Amino acid sequence: MALDRWLALIFIAFCCAYGYLAFFTMDQLLPPFMQRNPVWPSTFPKILSVLGVVVGLIVVLGLEKPTEQGEPSATDINLSRLHEYKLGQAVMLLALMVAYALALRPIGFLLATTLFLAGGSAILGERKWYIMIPVSVLAAGCVWYLVQEVLGIFLRPYPFFMGN
Incomplete structure (x- = not known):
C-alpha cells in the first residue's frame, strides 16, 4: 500500500476517535436547557469527524486518482527521492x-x-x-x-x- 493510503488510514483512525468523543462523551454534561437546542457544542466536531472519515476513505479506496497507471505526477510522493523534500x-x-x-x-x-x-x-x-x-x-x-x-x-x- 502506498504512503498516502497509510496516512489516510491513520487519519481515519484519528477521525474515528475524534468522532467517538464528539458523539458519545461531549454531550453528557450539558445542562438541561442546552439539551433542547438544535445546535450543540458538539455539532461541528461531529460534522468534522464524519467528513474526515469520508475523505480518508476516498483516499484509501483510491477514488481520487485516475484509473490510468502511467508516469507518476509531480504531486505524488516519491519515496526514493524522500531526501530531496524539505x-x-x-x-x-x-x-x-x-x-x-x-x-x-x-x-x-x-x-x-x-x-x-x-x-x-x-x-x-x-x-x-x-x-x-x-x-x-x-x-x-x-x-x-x-x-x-x-x-x-x-x-x-x-x-x-x-x-x-
Whole structure:
C-alpha cells in the first residue's frame, strides 16, 4: 500500500476517535436547557469527524486518482527521492508549533504569537527582519483584539507575572 493510503488510514483512525468523543462523551454534561437546542457544542466536531472519515476513505479506496497507471505526477510522493523534500523545515515547524502551544500561557498570547509568526517565517526562508517583526506584532495584536474585544473571549495578552 502506498504512503498516502497509510496516512489516510491513520487519519481515519484519528477521525474515528475524534468522532467517538464528539458523539458519545461531549454531550453528557450539558445542562438541561442546552439539551433542547438544535445546535450543540458538539455539532461541528461531529460534522468534522464524519467528513474526515469520508475523505480518508476516498483516499484509501483510491477514488481520487485516475484509473490510468502511467508516469507518476509531480504531486505524488516519491519515496526514493524522500531526501530531496524539505523535511527539516517541516519538522522545525512542527517543533515550533509545540513550543508555541507550551509557551502560550506562561508568556502570554501577544509575545508567543509574535515569536511563532516571526520564527515560522524565518524557518520558511524569509530574511527581512525589518518586515517580519512588525507584521508579526501587527497580526498578533489584530487577532488578540478580535478575540478579546469583538468576540468577548478572554485571552491573556501578557505574561503571567504581569497580571490579568
